[in-house]
Amino acid sequence: MWKYILKRLLMMIPVLIGVTFIVFFIMALTPGDPAAIILGDQASAEALALKRIELGLDKPIPIRYLNYVNDMFHGDLGTSYKNQIKVWDQVWDKFPNTAILAVAGILVALLIGIPIGILSAKKQYTFMDNSSMVLSLIGVSMPNFWLGLLLSLFFALKLGWLPSQGMGTGFFPLLRSLVLPAITLGTGAAATVVRMTRSSMLEVIRQDYISTARAKGLSEKAVTRHHMLKNAMIPIVTAVGLQFGQLLGGAMLTETIFSWPGLGRLMVDSITSKDIPMVLGAVIFMAVMFSFVNLLVDIIYAFIDPRIKSQYDKAGVKRIGFRKRSIAA
């Protein structure tokens, strides 16, 4: 198991290098001159030229990339073009905020998604099934930013229950300020969780061991809790792992709407100002976060499913990267 985890962690390195490669080249090919961004529209041509040299922008792109990777391995993610502060410091500062938001979003998704999914599966093809599916789908169907605005208009402005923006300090203020962004972020994922829960419950319900459990004389509640849910969890966990990526993407919008000081906003700001080192830093962190979540998913698997655990124990890395099943939307 430990060996497996270690191997997975090592596998992340090439993936991350790939990520930096792609993002670096996308950003480097962007029209627009970072020097002009730093110095603003009134800088002289000489100043711009000097700045470019200072930033190493006079060198060919591949060399710049190699330098970047080299620095990265020395723990240096560079300095922001925009405010000349170490990227690492800024990203590290924002990272927990996004993590909190994303985890809260996932929790919302699970809290909404799993009960509805179970209900839906147990009452397949009934009115209950249909209406709960539609209800949960409405969440995923609304553009994230619109939902956020509506929520804050209603709950913050109209009812005055919750803050409309910002991240509170201290436990309860934080919790209060987390509610609306987490709902905004989580409802999208909720629909996927509902869907996965429903279909994997349906799958499990058909299994012989459920019949066996019933034949033992177990009550329906015990059958559901003991035999169905845990088995049905496996694909749900997968879905959650993948949703996490979607969620990180959605964080860009949610964080902007709710002035949440996270990586997503940092990303948006940096992309629009072509702050390459910042973008790279933020993307790397998000990718790491995503990879960790997927590793976590695989570890959780092992706890849920002993077959997988023994697979890890035996084979070390056989399946790397992400899960087989993937879900859009």
Next chain:
Amino acid sequence: MAEKQEILRVEHLKKYFDTPSGSLHAVDDLSFSINKGETLGVVGESGCGKSTLGRTILRLHEPTSGNIWFEGREINSCNKREMKNLRKHMQIIFQDPFASLNPRMTVGETISESLLIQKLVGRKDKAKLEKEVTELMDMVGIAPRLINSYPHELDGGRRQRVGIARVLALRPQFIVCDEPVSALDVSIQAQVLNLMQDLQEEFGFTYLFITHDLSVVKHLSNEILVMYLGKMVEKAPASALFANPLHPYTQALLSAIPVPDPDFPVSRILLEGELTSPIDPKPGCRFARRCPKATEACLKGDIPFIEVEPNHFAACIMIGKT
């Protein structure tokens, strides 16, 4: 029986699979031959390498080592095109009649695939194609109205008939039958077995008939090969094998078969344990751990496959000793 003519010869055939936990000896050093128009039955427990043997002979798996001659031709050295030609003469019928049919193709399409792939009928020649297909369907006993049906609309017996028709289209000389009836119900199973027998008589097919059910091969085969964990343990003409099984495994196998006759004397040799893993097997007799007659000696060195009686081979060093 007329003069015997060898159609397939297999020598020292090995097929090992690389698995995460080690090298899996699925087929380990098999040698035998089959005569034209005859049936060689291959029996053994699940996982002993029967299917692998069949597939390796057809080069659906590349053998790890060993040689296969088909009509005097070494087929391991054939290139792609030669292999494609050879496939006209060597075919396979699979166990699971549902899994072996493309669910997105109708009965007609499935059967014509054979003709089209091997270019026995031109793609343009719709009329001829249809004629051939209906003829084949008739031969295997599928009503012509089913020509546009999809596999999921057919029952198991009919599906297997489609599988047979697909092979029959090529009129191959040699057919590997990989448990063709084990997924079918008894009455259907008998129908299909009869069909296969009829076709053999009509076209002179040679069968390598894989099964785990000894009673099925008994009335079909000329010779029977018993496998255990990738190894041959016994080979004999059918009647000799049933009359006088030599290897302890064969004996146990025979005794375990439930006979549909309440008066049949049951003298069961109950084996302890089950088939073990074929991954990196230890030297010596692979059956030794379950064998009621095993001794220390069985675990040492290779066990020779010896001709105990004329044409009756067995791989057991204890034969005659107890």
Next chain:
Amino acid sequence: NGASEASAASGGYKDTITFAQGADVTSFDPHIGKETPAVAVTNHIYDTLVDIDSVSGEVVPQIAERWEQISDVSYRFFIRKGLKFHNGEDLTADDVKFSLDRAIASAAVSYIVDFIKDVKIEDDYTVVVTTKAPYAPALRNLAVPFAAIVPKDYVEANPDILKTKPVGSGPYKFVSWAQSDSCKLEAFDDYYAGAPKTKYLVMKVIPEAAQRTIALETGEVDLSYDILTSDLKRVRENEKLTLYEAPSLTCFYISMNMRKKPFDNKLVRQAINYAIDRQLLVDTVNSGTGAPADAIIAPAVFGYYSPGQYDYNPEKAKKLLAEAGYPNGFSCSLWVNNNQTRVEMCQAIQEMLREVGITCKIEVMEFGAFISRSTSGEHDMAYFGWVTSTKDADYTYYSLEHSSQQGAAGNRTFIADPEVDRLIELARTNTDTDTRREAYKDLAILLKDIANNAPIIYTAITAGSSNKVENFALDPIGYHKLEGVTVHN
């Protein structure tokens, strides 16, 4: 956080003012962070030699107690004695020289101080600033926040320190910064003009404009800058809130690239000017705030002269186009950076141009790309906004209309007109106010005819606050001083 500490305040006043703005401080180093959102905060941390009174627009003392003009090209400044930086060090002539030199060396802000030839220290509390040539707006430039005075020793020990741990001599000292979220300042008790009335100043970043208004309405913030135009009415009519509005120093205009066809043709440029209904834009897209522009500098700026607006006359525009050889109009592009209001403005202009037959495609781009690509002259037309931060016409005319400033520095119409150059230089080097005014008047009339830029709108500067906020005054420049402001409980 700030708001929660409010209850601790005494005398019915809160101890914290919380204000919201759309973007974060880019850098606390005054010689780097020159964007309005940055200055809105750092303005309270640093002082400059002199200041401009937000009401009268006159130059008034700040660090320099008084000054004298020794010659056409040199000024002597007498520094207040006993001034302290937030870290306890004394502010002396050394710091002034160091700071001005540092500003000149900073690529980001040097344009504002590079008229200076050198800074000489006469004694601990006297410096002499010599300019390269006679330069009329010198004092106003020195009042710009990017000419801030910073502590020499502190900065020399670590040149990057101001970016995150600023120390100045202003009314508030830096406490903490949660990047892209908020920052907190605390009153500086030793401030020469007396400590500010409210103990803490908290700036909150709320990028989404609609959310800023909501935060104001829910009381999450006391003060919010740049109210969304569509929210102005709402704030004005809300009896718990006060709306502040003032003409700004900003003009929005369309620059036409005179190097490209058909904008090399004066008639075309004039036609475009005639085709735009400025009043309608003000009334609708801008919700009635601001005013139609007739020149590229705002009325509050020294040197402003109204040459008279191009009236809205599509028929005339069509006629001019026909005269110029484009009876069926033409196609072109209009560039704008990705700012919602600006894009909306361009969309409306796009439609107005379509009515006189000009098909123009809007290309929205990110600010960096917008600046650098328009600098190299790739654009046909581009929509810009310009703040005359010094409140002196030279700042704008020199950058935007002088032939030496083509491309890089701001002349994005690529105008190179000897008469224009002459008038700009005349006003720049002459210190006589009347002569300067006269020159700028001629210039305004001339530029209206050349029509290289189509001035569109003078925006208003807006802010909203809760009624509990007292003594808040807008500064047309866009960043407001809060040291006198108090908030009722």
Next chain:
Amino acid sequence: MSSGPKARSLWKETWRRLKKNRLAVAGMLFLITLVLIAIATIVIDLVMHNAIYNDYVIKQNLRLRLKGPSPEHIFGLDEFGRDIFLRMIWGIRYSLFMGTIAIALSTIAGGILGAIAGYYGKATDNIIMRFMDVLLAIPSMLLATAIVAALGTSLTNLLLAIAISYVPTFARTVRASVLTIKDQEFIEAARALGAGDGRIIFKYIIPNSLAPLIVQATLGVAGAILSIAGLSFLGLGIQPPTPEWGSMLSSARSYIREGWHITVIPGLGIMLTILALNVMGDGLRDALDPHLKN
């Protein structure tokens, strides 16, 4: 298991099952209506040389901006005084078709990559899938944002960005189904008959992996429409005055409190479309599923 003579193709059978799912049928009808309207508008534009487009859809009337619904303008007017109803109608082609085209592109690219990776396995698989892992490690919205920011905002760039960001999802789906299909006996049967790789991939593997792909694509289109709207919010979507729903919603958001119609109409438009795609996708999944297991 029925053994009757009724020759029903799998697609017909799927349709028969789908028909039973009222929700899915409603979704499908909604989408078909949208498509028909979109086609009608395209034809109208061709016939009338964009007259309606120029004179109503993008024509502004600033003096009437933000006016609420009235008999002449059933959905009211937007922030430039344009008729929201007409803009919605004319915008279908952008919202729906762009999502569809983007997903079609990534389905093809991802499908081919996934099929190759799954079919050939070993090194090929490794190279392709490691590359996909890299793409997948970057959240798709983020990737799309970076690409549009880099290439600039244009219709094609937007399509490309969305398409690229969805490629790994499709590659994975197809690879997974190819992996399960390629070891099935009917593939081996075809190989035993002497069928070549091409024939096996195109006649055997692709038709059989189509079902999950179709479901995935349907849901993908929904995701793409949302992504486009999200990009609009960031100012990287389709540029004005094109009446794309996402950009309509995003530019209307400053006026969210001016009148309900201005955001609710485009918002509902997007929502219903995505809802329709989702229920249809779910319906298809249910309808297609049983066959592969039976």
Next chain:
Amino acid sequence: MDEPLLTVDNLTVNYETDDGIVQALNGVSISVGQGETLGLVGETGAGKTTLARGIMRLVPSPPGKIKSGSIMFEGRDLLKLSEAEMRTVRGKSVSMIFQDPMTSLNPILSIGEQIQEVIATHNRELSKEKLRKQANDMLELVGISADRAHEFPHQFSGGMKQRVIIAIALACNPKLLIADEPTTALDVTIQAQVLDMIRTLKEKMNTAMLLITHDLGVVAQNCNRVAVIYAGEIVEMGTIRQIFKNPTHPYTIGLLESIPSLAKKEVHRLNPVKGMMPDPTNLPVGCKFNPRCKHAFEPCYGKVPPLTDIGAGQLVRCYLAKERG
């Protein structure tokens, strides 16, 4: 014989599906005596599993529906019990083994837990320690070392899994064991082991058994009596010798002639029943076997022939039974 342990009378079960109503059981009546083994044979889709599930009241619903009939077990009609009462019967008085050992065990619970679960359900007062001990004893009884109780199903081979399932089924000493094709998925040598074990245990505990299979060989060697089911109807029922030595219904005869057997002397050709099972949504009128029967004559197409006793309790559902038997 005294009162049988289980008497199923006229049980009718339908599945209401998209394709129509599947008439899975059409008035099935069987009985199992104390300690007796009744074999139930028939082809795929004949309704064997439905009958087993019906007795347990575990017919999946929807789509399944028990239309009519009664199931008398120890003097009570199981169909009239409440769901809670029924739960006390399941696993305790009547237990069931499903066909496929690979999927009948929950993959994520250890086998020990799965055995304990059934014991705990029916003996709520037992301490944890006692539970564990009982479960381990059960495991040892089926020949698996108690040390392996904490292991998971995937760590066992098919035969061992089936033995675990048997341990679960017998853990509460049921009166009746319903075994639905318990060895179909296993190899012959393993099948022999498992069947042998079931037989020994059931004799030891005096458990009656309903053994469902399609393998006549298994029936011949394990049962006292046999019922042959065809298209949801019992077509013939009798003692093992009656059925094998004097098969009377044409279907039973056909079935016996279909199987290649080691016992028979060289037969060159098998002699199977022609045709296939009828479509269960559209069963033939009259005798359900009439399309495949070579003796079918007019009455066979009219009313369903009754089960007639042709002597010594051998029941046959055929108009020609008397003459042929």
